[in-house]
Amino acid sequence: MKIFTKLLLLSGLLAGCNAFEYSPNQTFDRNSPTDLNRKALEQLMSVQPKNDTLKFILSGDTQRSYKEIPGFIEKVNSLDKVDFILVAGDITEFGSSKEMEGYATRMKKMRVPVITVIGNHDLTGRGRAAYARMFGDLNFSFIYKGTKFICHDTNSREYKYNGQVPDLNWLAQELKPTAGVKGYISVGHVPPLSEDFDQKLVPKYKAQFENTQGFVAALYGHTHTYLTSEPGDRFNYLVTGSVENKEFIIVTVLNNNITHERVFY
Amino acid sequence: MNAYFTRCTLLIIVLCFGVRANAQQFLIPDEVILQHAGSIGYVSVGAGYKLFNNERGNLDLLYGYVPKSKGGTLHIITAKFAYKPFVITVNKLGKIYPFNPGLFFTYTAHPDLQLKFSKDNWPKGYYYWSEAIRPHLSFSNELELTKPRFIKAAGLKSLSVYSEFNSNEWYLVNYFQNVPEVSVKDVFKLGIGVRMRF
Numbered sequence: 001m002k003i004f005t006k007l008l009l010l011s012g013l014l015a016g017c018n019a020f021e022y023s024p025n026q027t028f029d030r031n032s033p034t035d036l037n038r039k040a041l042e043q044l045m046s047v048q049p050k051n052d053t054l055k056f057i058l059s060g061d062t063q064r065s066y067k068e069i070p071g072f073i074e075k076v077n078s079l080d081k082v083d084f085i086l087v088a089g090d091i092t093e094f095g096s097s098k099e100m101e102g103y104a105t106r107m108k109k110m111r112v113p114v115i116t117v118i119g120n121h122d123l124t125g126r127g128r129a130a131y132a133r134m135f136g137d138l139n140f141s142f143i144y145k146g147t148k149f150i151c152h153d154t155n156s157r158e159y160k161y162n163g164q165v166p167d168l169n170w171l172a173q174e175l176k177p178t179a180g181v182k183g184y185i186s187v188g189h190v191p192p193l194s195e196d197f198d199q200k201l202v203p204k205y206k207a208q209f210e211n212t213q214g215f216v217a218a219l220y221g222h223t224h225t226y227l228t229s230e231p232g233d234r235f236n237y238l239v240t241g242s243v244e245n246k247e248f249i250i251v252t253v254l255n256n257n258i259t260h261e262r263v264f265y
Numbered sequence: 266m267n268a269y270f271t272r273c274t275l276l277i278i279v280l281c282f283g284v285r286a287n288a289q290q291f292l293i294p295d296e297v298i299l300q301h302a303g304s305i306g307y308v309s310v311g312a313g314y315k316l317f318n319n320e321r322g323n324l325d326l327l328y329g330y331v332p333k334s335k336g337g338t339l340h341i342i343t344a345k346f347a348y349k350p351f352v353i354t355v356n357k358l359g360k361i362y363p364f365n366p367g368l369f370f371t372y373t374a375h376p377d378l379q380l381k382f383s384k385d386n387w388p389k390g391y392y393y394w395s396e397a398i399r400p401h402l403s404f405s406n407e408l409e410l411t412k413p414r415f416i417k418a419a420g421l422k423s424l425s426v427y428s429e430f431n432s433n434e435w436y437l438v439n440y441f442q443n444v445p446e447v448s449v450k451d452v453f454k455l456g457i458g459v460r461m462r463f
């Protein structure tokens with residue numbers, strides 16, 4: 001009898017904290033946040049920049065690594081003058097809305113805005129719809145301190161290499177000269193050096209960056225290990241180590257000159 | 266990946282057909298079930314079969330629906346197996362089954378959900394789960410009313426109310442890899458339902 005009473009009580013408690021689930025494949029529940037990228041950008045734009053130096057965090061692949069997130073947050077919050085955080089995809093393992101919520105709830109503790117780009121794992125199951133509702137468009141851009149950030153879906157394998165991902169036409173539009181933009185930074189999940197990126201599109205994709213006046217760097221995740229461009233590469237790129245490996249990159253840009261620092265926590 | 270599917274399929278077949286000898290009797294359900302939530306639909310309806318001589322086992326087959334407004338549209342087929350090891354008899358009411366462990370499988374029909382990741386597009390082991398089939402662990406508690414007058418008046422042998430917690434392999438992977446950052450209550454999800462026995 002006691003056990004039953006306890007279970008009843010527990011049922012009541014869990015019901016109170018949203019324990020009712022309709023399916024692991026549901027794309028949202030009544031507590032799911034929406035439009036988090038738009039909200040992060042509003043937060044970013046609401047503060048008048050104090051200087052011209054861009055300083056942001058590049059991280060990625062939080063996936064199954066929830067227990068590494070608090071250490072990540074603590075480290076980032078201890079840093080000075082960080083403008084925002086870019087998470088370069090794979091915020092889930094299984095593409096479920098519950099995982100996205102688990103990520104979003106924890107990342108709320110970051111002192112600076114968090115901008116989340118889509119990864120291949122986030123596109124599995126009903127992840128694409130869940131991401132679109134919770135974070136927003138899969139391809140989007142914003143301008144901050146005169147630099148345009150072009151965040152885009154590079155997860156070609158998830159579209160069976162249909163030639164549409166990454167969307168080169170959209171990229172070309174975004175890379176056009178724009179008033180008030182002196183530099184361009186692209187952000188994606190799968191880097192072109194990976195087989196998961198549509199290799200047919202690589203030459204055109206790279207050429208677009210190479211031919212853009214003021215192109216600063218292309219940023220990625222996915223590999224879980226740090227990589228950077230080598231002498232001879234015709235544009236700068238950076239691939240961040242994963243949250244699982246307790247690593248991120250601090251990127252600093254001034255007058256289109258980029259420097260970066262690996263950080264471990 | 267293949268082994269995983271074979272095992273899932275075999276288990277469902279064994280659960281569905283291996284238990285009752287009499288085929289005709291097998292087809293007639295013992296109970297009608299109506300459930301809310303519990304990871305098998307916003308609402309689900311189904312048929313329940315009592316298993317074993319002591320009738321402590323349950324085999325339930327359900328169809329569940331999640332409307333668009335609740336994060337769908339999803340159509341879900343569920344096969345549940347549970348056992349009721351403990352029973353408390355309550356005078357004037359009936360019986361309480363306080364802790365009934367079980368397992369169930371769901372198949373979710375949706376264009377985004379593949380039975381398995383195609384080998385033509387993803388190398389072997391690239392993703393190690395099925396999008397459409399989900400194995401779940403569950404535990405439920407049930408109050409079975411047989412004694413109150415309205416039961417007989419309604420033409421029922423019994424009316425049960427139950428609540429059921431479940432988790433699935435996605436959530437359990439995330440749980441075991443992240444204890445204590447991810448807690449049990451993050452990964453066990455609730456449903457409630459009624460069973461009517463005619």
